[in-house]
Amino acid sequence: MTTPLLLDAAGKVAFVTGATGGIGKACVDMFLAAGASVVATGRRAVQSDNPNVLKLALEVTDEVQVTDAIAKTKARFGQIDYLVHMAGMVGKGRLDQMSLADWHTVVDTNLTSAFLLLKHAYPILRKPGASVVLCGSSNGANGGSYLSGAAYASSKAALVNLTRYTAKEWAPERIRVNILSPGPVDTPMLDRLSETQHEGLKAQLPLGKYATAEECAAGVMFLCSPHSASMTGTNMNISSGMVLDR
Ligand SMILES: NC(=O)c1ccc[n+]([C@@H]2O[C@H](COP(=O)([O-])OP(=O)(O)OC[C@H]3O[C@@H](n4cnc5c(N)ncnc54)[C@H](OP(=O)(O)O)[C@@H]3O)[C@@H](O)[C@H]2O)c1
Secondary structure, three states: OOOOOOOOOOOOEEEEEOOOOHHHHHHHHHHHHOOOEEEEEEOOOOOOOOOOEEEEEOOOOOHHHHHHHHHHHHHHHOOOOEEEEOOOOOOOOOHHHOOHHHHHHHHHHHHHHHHHHHHHHHHHHOOOOOEEEEEOOOHHHHOOOOOOOHHHHHHHHHHHHHHHHHHHHHHHHOOEEEEEEEOOEOOHHHHHOOHHHHHHHHOOOOOOOOEOHHHHHHHHHHHHOHHHOOOOOOEEEEOOOOOOOO
Protein backbone atom coordinates (compact mmCIF):
# COMPACT_ATOMS: atom_id res chain seq x y z
CA MET A 1 0.00 0.00 0.00
CA THR A 2 1.53 3.30 -1.10
CA THR A 3 -0.82 5.67 0.74
CA PRO A 4 0.54 6.69 4.13
CA LEU A 5 -2.63 8.67 4.93
CA LEU A 6 -5.87 6.85 5.72
CA LEU A 7 -7.20 8.64 2.63
CA ASP A 8 -5.40 10.68 0.00
CA ALA A 9 -8.28 12.44 -1.75
CA ALA A 10 -6.44 15.02 -3.85
CA GLY A 11 -8.47 15.66 -7.01
CA LYS A 12 -11.50 13.83 -5.61
CA VAL A 13 -14.98 15.16 -4.81
CA ALA A 14 -16.99 14.19 -1.74
CA PHE A 15 -20.73 14.83 -1.53
CA VAL A 16 -21.79 14.90 2.14
CA THR A 17 -25.32 15.20 3.55
CA GLY A 18 -25.92 16.16 7.17
CA ALA A 19 -22.93 18.54 7.01
CA THR A 20 -24.60 20.84 9.56
CA GLY A 21 -24.66 17.98 12.08
CA GLY A 22 -22.01 16.37 14.24
CA ILE A 23 -20.88 13.40 12.14
CA GLY A 24 -21.41 15.04 8.74
CA LYS A 25 -19.34 18.08 9.73
CA ALA A 26 -16.52 15.84 10.97
CA CYS A 27 -16.61 14.05 7.58
CA VAL A 28 -16.38 17.39 5.73
CA ASP A 29 -13.37 18.44 7.84
CA MET A 30 -11.57 15.11 7.26
CA PHE A 31 -12.24 15.07 3.52
CA LEU A 32 -10.81 18.61 3.29
CA ALA A 33 -7.76 17.55 5.31
CA ALA A 34 -7.35 14.63 2.88
CA GLY A 35 -7.27 17.08 -0.05
CA ALA A 36 -10.79 16.57 -1.46
CA SER A 37 -13.23 19.15 -2.71
CA VAL A 38 -16.47 18.83 -0.77
CA VAL A 39 -20.14 19.44 -1.50
CA ALA A 40 -21.48 20.08 2.00
CA THR A 41 -25.26 19.97 2.37
CA GLY A 42 -27.75 20.61 5.15
CA ARG A 43 -31.15 22.15 5.70
CA ARG A 44 -29.58 24.89 7.81
CA ALA A 45 -26.77 26.93 6.28
CA VAL A 46 -23.43 25.10 6.21
CA GLN A 47 -20.74 27.09 8.04
CA SER A 48 -17.50 27.12 6.04
CA ASP A 49 -15.40 29.68 4.23
CA ASN A 50 -13.13 27.08 2.65
CA PRO A 51 -12.94 27.73 -1.12
CA ASN A 52 -12.95 23.97 -1.76
CA VAL A 53 -16.42 23.65 -0.24
CA LEU A 54 -19.62 24.02 -2.27
CA LYS A 55 -22.32 24.75 0.31
CA LEU A 56 -25.82 23.68 -0.66
CA ALA A 57 -29.18 23.77 1.09
CA LEU A 58 -30.74 20.34 0.68
CA GLU A 59 -33.88 18.76 2.07
CA VAL A 60 -33.00 15.10 1.43
CA THR A 61 -36.61 13.91 1.17
CA ASP A 62 -37.32 16.21 -1.78
CA GLU A 63 -36.48 14.62 -5.15
CA VAL A 64 -36.37 17.97 -6.96
CA GLN A 65 -33.88 19.35 -4.42
CA VAL A 66 -31.76 16.18 -4.69
CA THR A 67 -31.60 16.38 -8.50
CA ASP A 68 -30.84 20.11 -8.27
CA ALA A 69 -27.98 19.49 -5.81
CA ILE A 70 -26.50 16.83 -8.08
CA ALA A 71 -26.81 19.17 -11.09
CA LYS A 72 -25.00 21.95 -9.16
CA THR A 73 -22.29 19.46 -8.18
CA LYS A 74 -21.88 18.39 -11.80
CA ALA A 75 -21.67 22.03 -12.93
CA ARG A 76 -19.00 22.92 -10.33
CA PHE A 77 -16.93 19.72 -10.15
CA GLY A 78 -18.16 17.38 -12.91
CA GLN A 79 -17.98 14.29 -10.71
CA ILE A 80 -18.64 12.65 -7.35
CA ASP A 81 -16.06 10.18 -6.01
CA TYR A 82 -17.48 9.72 -2.50
CA LEU A 83 -21.18 9.88 -1.63
CA VAL A 84 -21.57 10.11 2.15
CA HIS A 85 -25.15 10.24 3.43
CA MET A 86 -25.14 11.24 7.10
CA ALA A 87 -28.42 13.19 7.27
CA GLY A 88 -30.89 11.45 9.54
CA MET A 89 -33.42 11.96 12.29
CA VAL A 90 -34.80 10.06 15.25
CA GLY A 91 -38.44 9.60 16.15
CA LYS A 92 -39.66 9.07 19.69
CA GLY A 93 -42.18 7.31 21.84
CA ARG A 94 -44.00 4.02 21.89
CA LEU A 95 -45.27 2.51 18.62
CA ASP A 96 -48.95 2.90 19.59
CA GLN A 97 -48.38 6.61 20.20
CA MET A 98 -46.72 7.28 16.84
CA SER A 99 -48.74 8.99 14.10
CA LEU A 100 -48.58 7.80 10.50
CA ALA A 101 -47.27 11.25 9.52
CA ASP A 102 -44.37 10.94 11.98
CA TRP A 103 -43.64 7.41 10.70
CA HIS A 104 -43.41 8.69 7.12
CA THR A 105 -41.23 11.67 8.10
CA VAL A 106 -38.63 9.46 9.78
CA VAL A 107 -38.67 6.75 7.08
CA ASP A 108 -38.47 9.34 4.28
CA THR A 109 -35.62 11.22 5.99
CA ASN A 110 -33.50 8.17 6.74
CA LEU A 111 -34.35 5.61 4.05
CA THR A 112 -36.13 7.13 1.04
CA SER A 113 -33.51 9.88 0.98
CA ALA A 114 -30.80 7.24 0.48
CA PHE A 115 -32.70 5.80 -2.49
CA LEU A 116 -33.01 9.30 -4.00
CA LEU A 117 -29.33 10.13 -3.50
CA LEU A 118 -28.10 6.80 -4.85
CA LYS A 119 -30.40 7.02 -7.89
CA HIS A 120 -29.57 10.58 -8.85
CA ALA A 121 -25.86 10.60 -7.96
CA TYR A 122 -25.21 7.41 -9.97
CA PRO A 123 -24.66 9.09 -13.36
CA ILE A 124 -21.76 11.21 -12.03
CA LEU A 125 -20.57 8.64 -9.47
CA ARG A 126 -20.23 5.62 -11.74
CA LYS A 127 -16.52 4.96 -12.11
CA PRO A 128 -14.14 2.36 -10.67
CA GLY A 129 -12.99 3.42 -7.21
CA ALA A 130 -16.09 5.43 -6.31
CA SER A 131 -17.35 4.79 -2.80
CA VAL A 132 -20.69 5.27 -1.05
CA VAL A 133 -21.13 5.33 2.73
CA LEU A 134 -24.64 5.32 4.21
CA CYS A 135 -25.44 5.74 7.88
CA GLY A 136 -27.19 3.11 9.95
CA SER A 137 -27.38 2.77 13.72
CA SER A 138 -27.07 0.19 16.45
CA ASN A 139 -30.88 0.57 16.62
CA GLY A 140 -31.00 -1.14 13.22
CA ALA A 141 -29.39 -4.23 14.75
CA ASN A 142 -30.80 -4.41 18.28
CA GLY A 143 -34.33 -3.09 17.70
CA GLY A 144 -33.79 0.25 19.43
CA SER A 145 -36.30 1.58 21.95
CA TYR A 146 -38.90 4.28 22.58
CA LEU A 147 -36.00 6.77 22.90
CA SER A 148 -35.74 6.82 19.08
CA GLY A 149 -38.89 4.97 18.11
CA ALA A 150 -39.98 2.21 15.74
CA ALA A 151 -39.57 4.14 12.49
CA TYR A 152 -35.95 4.96 13.33
CA ALA A 153 -35.00 1.35 14.17
CA SER A 154 -36.88 0.06 11.11
CA SER A 155 -35.42 2.58 8.66
CA LYS A 156 -31.87 2.01 9.92
CA ALA A 157 -32.27 -1.77 9.53
CA ALA A 158 -33.62 -1.30 6.01
CA LEU A 159 -30.62 0.85 5.10
CA VAL A 160 -28.36 -2.14 5.80
CA ASN A 161 -30.16 -4.16 3.15
CA LEU A 162 -30.28 -1.22 0.73
CA THR A 163 -26.49 -1.13 1.17
CA ARG A 164 -26.20 -4.84 0.38
CA TYR A 165 -28.52 -4.57 -2.61
CA THR A 166 -26.69 -1.62 -4.15
CA ALA A 167 -23.27 -3.10 -3.35
CA LYS A 168 -24.14 -6.18 -5.41
CA GLU A 169 -25.72 -4.23 -8.26
CA TRP A 170 -22.81 -1.78 -8.61
CA ALA A 171 -19.90 -4.16 -7.88
CA PRO A 172 -19.30 -4.96 -11.58
CA GLU A 173 -18.51 -1.25 -12.03
CA ARG A 174 -16.19 -1.35 -9.00
CA ILE A 175 -18.37 1.13 -7.10
CA ARG A 176 -18.31 0.17 -3.43
CA VAL A 177 -21.26 0.69 -1.09
CA ASN A 178 -20.91 0.30 2.68
CA ILE A 179 -22.73 1.46 5.80
CA LEU A 180 -21.53 2.83 9.12
CA SER A 181 -23.62 1.81 12.14
CA PRO A 182 -22.78 3.86 15.23
CA GLY A 183 -24.07 3.31 18.71
CA PRO A 184 -24.49 6.51 20.74
CA VAL A 185 -22.29 9.31 19.38
CA ASP A 186 -21.55 12.53 21.20
CA THR A 187 -23.40 14.90 18.81
CA PRO A 188 -26.42 17.26 19.03
CA MET A 189 -28.65 14.25 18.23
CA LEU A 190 -28.23 13.09 21.85
CA ASP A 191 -29.06 16.50 23.36
CA ARG A 192 -32.69 15.39 23.67
CA LEU A 193 -31.84 12.83 26.37
CA SER A 194 -32.07 13.48 30.12
CA GLU A 195 -29.17 12.81 32.50
CA THR A 196 -30.91 9.62 33.64
CA GLN A 197 -31.32 8.46 30.04
CA HIS A 198 -27.63 9.19 29.35
CA GLU A 199 -26.66 7.11 32.37
CA GLY A 200 -28.93 4.26 31.23
CA LEU A 201 -27.44 4.34 27.75
CA LYS A 202 -23.82 4.43 28.95
CA ALA A 203 -24.56 1.43 31.18
CA GLN A 204 -25.31 -0.58 28.01
CA LEU A 205 -21.87 0.16 26.54
CA PRO A 206 -19.14 -2.34 27.42
CA LEU A 207 -16.52 0.32 26.61
CA GLY A 208 -18.41 2.76 28.85
CA LYS A 209 -18.11 5.67 26.42
CA TYR A 210 -19.96 7.29 23.56
CA ALA A 211 -18.23 7.31 20.20
CA THR A 212 -17.10 10.68 18.86
CA ALA A 213 -18.06 12.23 15.53
CA GLU A 214 -14.36 12.11 14.57
CA GLU A 215 -14.20 8.35 15.17
CA CYS A 216 -17.20 7.92 12.86
CA ALA A 217 -15.64 10.20 10.23
CA ALA A 218 -12.41 8.18 10.41
CA GLY A 219 -14.50 5.08 9.65
CA VAL A 220 -15.94 6.88 6.63
CA MET A 221 -12.42 7.82 5.44
CA PHE A 222 -11.36 4.18 5.72
CA LEU A 223 -14.43 3.01 3.76
CA CYS A 224 -13.62 5.56 1.02
CA SER A 225 -9.93 4.67 0.90
CA PRO A 226 -8.02 2.03 -1.06
CA HIS A 227 -7.35 0.33 2.30
CA SER A 228 -10.92 -1.03 2.07
CA ALA A 229 -10.78 -1.79 -1.67
CA SER A 230 -12.12 -5.33 -1.14
CA MET A 231 -14.94 -4.29 1.18
CA THR A 232 -18.42 -3.72 -0.17
CA GLY A 233 -21.85 -4.36 1.32
CA THR A 234 -20.35 -4.30 4.82
CA ASN A 235 -21.78 -2.77 7.98
CA MET A 236 -19.14 -1.05 10.13
CA ASN A 237 -20.08 -1.34 13.79
CA ILE A 238 -18.94 1.64 15.94
CA SER A 239 -21.08 0.94 18.99
CA SER A 240 -18.61 0.73 21.91
CA GLY A 241 -19.51 -2.97 22.18
CA MET A 242 -23.28 -2.37 22.43
CA VAL A 243 -23.93 -4.57 19.38
CA LEU A 244 -21.76 -7.68 19.26
CA ASP A 245 -23.66 -10.30 17.29
CA ARG A 246 -24.92 -9.78 13.76
N1 LIG B 1 -25.60 10.71 17.39
C1 LIG B 1 -25.89 9.43 17.58
O1 LIG B 1 -25.97 8.96 18.73
C2 LIG B 1 -26.13 8.52 16.42
C3 LIG B 1 -26.17 7.14 16.66
C4 LIG B 1 -26.38 6.28 15.59
C5 LIG B 1 -26.56 6.78 14.32
N2 LIG B 1 -26.53 8.14 14.13
C6 LIG B 1 -26.77 8.60 12.77
O2 LIG B 1 -25.70 9.45 12.39
C7 LIG B 1 -26.16 10.35 11.39
C8 LIG B 1 -25.66 11.75 11.74
O3 LIG B 1 -26.25 12.12 12.97
P1 LIG B 1 -25.56 13.15 13.99
O4 LIG B 1 -25.27 12.39 15.21
O5 LIG B 1 -24.49 13.89 13.31
O6 LIG B 1 -26.83 14.06 14.30
P2 LIG B 1 -27.06 15.63 14.21
O7 LIG B 1 -25.90 16.37 14.74
O8 LIG B 1 -28.40 15.82 14.82
O9 LIG B 1 -27.15 15.90 12.63
C9 LIG B 1 -28.22 15.45 11.86
C10 LIG B 1 -28.03 15.98 10.46
O10 LIG B 1 -29.08 15.49 9.63
C11 LIG B 1 -29.60 16.57 8.88
N3 LIG B 1 -31.00 16.33 8.52
C12 LIG B 1 -31.99 15.84 9.29
N4 LIG B 1 -33.12 15.77 8.59
C13 LIG B 1 -32.83 16.23 7.34
C14 LIG B 1 -33.58 16.41 6.16
N5 LIG B 1 -34.88 16.07 6.09
N6 LIG B 1 -32.96 16.91 5.05
C15 LIG B 1 -31.65 17.24 5.10
N7 LIG B 1 -30.88 17.08 6.19
C16 LIG B 1 -31.47 16.59 7.29
C17 LIG B 1 -29.46 17.77 9.80
O11 LIG B 1 -29.53 18.93 9.01
P3 LIG B 1 -30.08 20.35 9.60
O12 LIG B 1 -29.59 20.40 11.03
O13 LIG B 1 -29.42 21.34 8.71
O14 LIG B 1 -31.55 20.29 9.52
C18 LIG B 1 -28.08 17.52 10.39
O15 LIG B 1 -27.09 17.98 9.51
C19 LIG B 1 -27.68 10.20 11.33
O16 LIG B 1 -28.03 9.42 10.22
C20 LIG B 1 -28.00 9.46 12.62
O17 LIG B 1 -29.18 8.69 12.52
C21 LIG B 1 -26.31 9.01 15.13
